Amino acid sequence: MVDPNLKNRLKAEMASPYRGLRQFIYIGVGASGFIGAFVFFFQILAGINIDSSLPNFALQAGIVALMVFLWRWEQRRSKEVGVRSQKSGVQGVRRTS
Secondary structure, three states: OOOHHHHHHHHHHHHOOOOHHHHHHHHHHHHHHHHHHHHHHHHHOOOOHHHHHHHHHHHHHHHHHHHEEEEEHHHHHHHHHHHHHHOOOOOOOOOOO
């Protein structure tokens, strides 16, 4: 018999494959964008290379916004998949004896 905990983890992985990896990437890229935005923001405040710092700051802020959007979309989608599978009675992989 398969361990119930393992069975639940496998069902979750089938519903959204590589979810943990995607979330790790969202966090990593978002943190990198935040650090870049922080640096360029203070360069703009100091008046250093405003011509290049302003577009770079906008790019970094856009990356952070994109990662936040993707994170929230992933969370919303995983909730919808969970509710949908509970309503439809989907049991996952069928075992053949």
